Amino acid sequence: MEIETYRISLMIDENLSEYEGLENIKMKVKDEKIVLNSVDIDVKEISVNGEPVKFSMNKEKEELNLEGIYRGELDVQVKFRAKVGQTLMGMYQAGSSEHKMISTQFESTGARRSFPCVDNPGYKAVFYVSLTIPEEYEAISNMPVEATEKNGKFRKVSFKPTPRMSTYLLYMGVAKFTQFSRKFHDMEIILAGPKGTLGEPDKPIKFAEESVRYYEDYFGIKYALPKMHLISVPEFGAGAMENWGAITFREVLLLVNSNTSTSTMRRIGEVIAHEIAHQWFGDLVTMKWWNDLWLNESFATFMAFKVMDHDHPEWDMWGDFLLSETTGAMMGDSLEQSHPIDADVKDPNDVAQIFDEISYGKGASILRMIEAYVGQENFRKGISRYLREHSYGNAKGSDLWTAIEKESRTSVTSVMEAWIKRMGYPVIEVSGKDNKISLKQKQFRLNGTTTDQIWPVPVTALGKNGKISILLDTASKEVDVDGFIKLNVDQTGFYRVNYSDNLFENIKSNLSKISKYDRFGIISDLFANTLSGNITLAKYLERVSGFFSETEYIVVQEIASQLGVLNNLFHDRKDLEEISKKFYRNQLSRLGEKKKGEDGNISILRGSISNYLAVLDNDYAKDISRDFNRFENLDPDISGAVAVAYAVSTNDLEGIMGMFRSTKGDENKLKLIAAMGRITGKSNLDKIMGLIKSGEIKKQDSIRFYSSAIVPWENRDFILESLKQIVEGLDEIFVGTGYTSSYLESAIPLIGMKNKAGLDTVLPKITRPTTEKGIKKGTELLAIYQKMLDKNKL
Structure with missing residues (x-):
């Protein structure tokens, strides 16, 4: 079967609640059945070449x-x-009673919820869309409007035909829009959202311009459509979605104003760059099947950081990449319940389970490793070749490796196939002295088990004369390195390192000779080896304390995060708490008060450290919570910490709810929802659950509260008692996504450390396809943490 065109005409009622549809699908078939995908659609009639036909539905x-x-x-x-x-x-109510909006989210299988179709990425077609809507509303789709026609109290909006594309990339939106437009070269970039919901348009449009300019130059291929919408959606399950020419975002990712924090501003730029990368890598060239989803997401993740680093070098985006993408991916991929990057997806409904840290973070980190292996220019030429050869079509991961291999004349396919087909990654144990080091690789797992799996690892080593590179494709190897200092230079490789005692001491004496990324890597590997039981908590604290005077953002942030995790696990270890508080206090003292024009990383770090300290130190929390009454006028980089401090020092839910109701803007509301999670007491938590049920807390933001509320020891019994209700709510809100599974992965270990027996009773009641993966991963993490607690008892 080959689909040529869809002509889709929808007539939406005046309440934006129902619609009638008429579609014509042109196709070519060869002696076969016609099977369309359809969910919750009342099909009235079907004809083929004008002749009525019978049909049946398999729900x-x-x-x-x-x-x-x-x-x-x-x-x-x-x-x-x-x-x-x-x-x-699918097509859903995305607005509020004040700002009505219809929007669509079709990845991965949402198109079939809106119109019958062959809902498969390999079946590309040209789409002709027309929407008949109440006359006071406007409509947006992938292409510009071609014609409008008044029809009583309604008007018909017809759009120009799209290029050939997959069903999951189609977009239809209806609202009373505010739109800001700017011409960029021969295209138009348009910021849009329901009236009264947009902030300042300049920054999002500028980020889009920077991205388009970079990609056109990098790929050597012009953006394919005449316009690009950036659409703000009030209720949105995903963070953003790359619909070709009509990209959708959560409001917080487009709403820029005086309350936008430095970290959110960077996040806005990175997400815009990510979605625009998809306009080439995913939209222009699309995976043949969902097993290559990672190719879309990994590449867009990797390229977004390249754009932001190019246009905003002062932000140190590769540091953020290591913190946000590589660290999470290495954590998830060190579990037995991980999956290969190239996952086995038989049913497209299963694809939601692989929208995770492996498809995004690990894949992007492997691309960074391969770029370092073949060289930046060879990598770029390979990407450009791949896109040119497969434009407007579908491709497989192997097509990309072939293109890079041809351009670089380096053995890429054998290396990449090993990394994407295999689950997990290695730890390289390093020993030796003087000029000869011994490398031994084995699979790294947090539960302490291993396998005899061998990876072809592009290893880099730093010596006194600079960097050397080798391919470690055997279990062990001896390497000559003159004046060896460190393995995995600038953390471009996706592997852990465990140094012998003498080599770790050697690193400490050479810290001035290694980069901030190297120092981050040492700390990251140290923590992972502690969680896995390779080293004790005492040795971890002894080694990490040698970095407590560190001043680089990426290193300080990593140490702060690790101590935060450990205090969540060892909730009654006063020695650990005191060490942590001392580190946080000293860092805050070093950072001092905010100065005009200071580095953005300093401002972000001050807010982050303040948050960690407020949770541990009630006196500090009381001190800074005095500023809560002017929450909206605070420095946006510190206001989240002040809200948390107010919650932990007062337990005043009414005060936080009052501020929540009076404040405007999603970013501030999200900070207050996170603070609500720090409130304790069943009656308080019941009230917050009521805010979710009533819709006062947006559906999309409910998971923010649940994720925050699981952390305080006192709240874990409440979350356990409510877990069935929480799971049912998340499944209903985030249908077709992996959010429920992801939440359970993080919640189960924390619940289980307080009430393992109660957890064992509840888990069978919530096990289903949407939760199974998260339950398995969460249960595995619980066992890992419990083993660590037992091993490191005082």
Whole structure:
């Protein structure tokens, strides 16, 4: 079967709650059945080349089956009716009573919830879309408007045909929009959102311009469409979505104003760059099947950081990459319940389970490793070749490796195939002295088990004369390095390192000779080896304390985060608490008060450290919580810490709720929702659950509260008692995503450390396809943490 075109005409009622649809699908078939995907759509009639045909629905398989065998060129016409959904998938109610909006989210299988189609990324087609809407509303789709036609109290908006693309990239939005437009070269960049919801337009549009300029130069291929919308969506399950020419974002990722923190501003730039990378890598060239989803997401993640580093070098985006992408990926991939980058996806409904740190962070980190292996220019030429050869079509991961291999004349395929087909990664144990070191690799797992799996590892080593590179493709190897200092230079490799005692001491004496990324890597590996039991907590604290006077953002942030995790695990270890408080206090003293024009990393770090200290030190929390009454006028980099401090020092839910109701803007509201999670007491927590149920806390933001509320020891019993209700709510809101599973992965270890027996009773009641993976990973983490606690008892 080959799909040529979809002509989709929807007539939406005046309440934006239901619609009637008429579509014509042109296709070519060769003696086969016609099967369309359809979910919760009331199909009225189907005809083929003008002749009515019988059809039946298989709800379990989400398939609409036409009776008979067909051949030749066909025009399949479908008349149907459907409701605008309440969940955040398909075509759904995305606004509020004040700002009504319909929006769509079709990745991965949401298109079938809006119109019958062959909902498969390998079946590209040209889309002709027309929307008949109440006259006071406007409509946005992938392409510019071609014509409008008044029809009583309604008007029909018809859009120009799209390029050939997959169903999951189609977009349809209806609202009373505010739109800001700017011409960029021969295209138009438009910021849009429901009236009254947008902030200052200059920064998001500037980020988009920077990204388009960079990608056109990097790929050597012009942006394909005449316009690009950046659309702010009030209720949105995903963070953002790369619909070709009509990119959607959560409000917080486009809303820029005086309350936008430095970290959020960077996040806005990075997410815009990520989604625009998809306009080439994912939209222009699309994976053939969902097993290569990682190729889209990893590449867009990697390229976004390249853009931001190029245009904003002062932000140290590669440091953020290591903190946000590589660290999480290495954590997830050190579990037995991980999965290969190239995951086995038989059913497209299973794809939600692989929208995770492996598909994004690990894949992006492997691309960074391969770029370092073949060289930046060879890597760029390979990407450009891949895009040119497969434009407007579909491709596999192997097509990309082939293109890079041809351009670099380096053995890329054998290395990449090993890294994407295999789950996990190695730890390299380093020993020796003088000029000869011994390298031994084995699989790294946090639970202490290992395998005899061998990876082809592009290893870099730093000596007194600079960097050397080797491919470690055996279990062990001896290497000559004149004046060896450190393995994995600038942390470009995706592997752990465990140094012998003498080599670790040697590193400490050479800290001035290694980069901040290297120092970050040493700390990161140290913590991982502690969690896995390779070294004791006492040795960890002894070694990490040698870095307590560190001043680089990325290193300080990593130490602060590690101490935060340890205090969550060892909630009654006063020695650990005192060590942590001393580190946090000394760092805050070093950072001092905010200065005009200071480095953004200093400002972010001050807020982060303040947050950690407020949770541990009630006197400090009381001190800074005095500023809570002017929350909206505080430095946005510190206001989140002040909200948390107010919560832990007062337990005053009414005060936080009052501020939540009076404040505007998603970013401030999210800070207050996180602070609500620090409130204790069943009656208080019940009230917050009521805010979620009533919609006062947005559906999309409910998970922010649940993630925060699981951390305080006192709240874990409440979360356990509410876990079935929480899971059902998340499944309903975030249908077709991996959010529920991800939440359980983080919640289960914390619940289990307080009430393992109660957890064991509840888990069977919430096990289902949407939760199974998270439950397995969470249970594995619980065992790892418990083993660590037992091993390091005082």
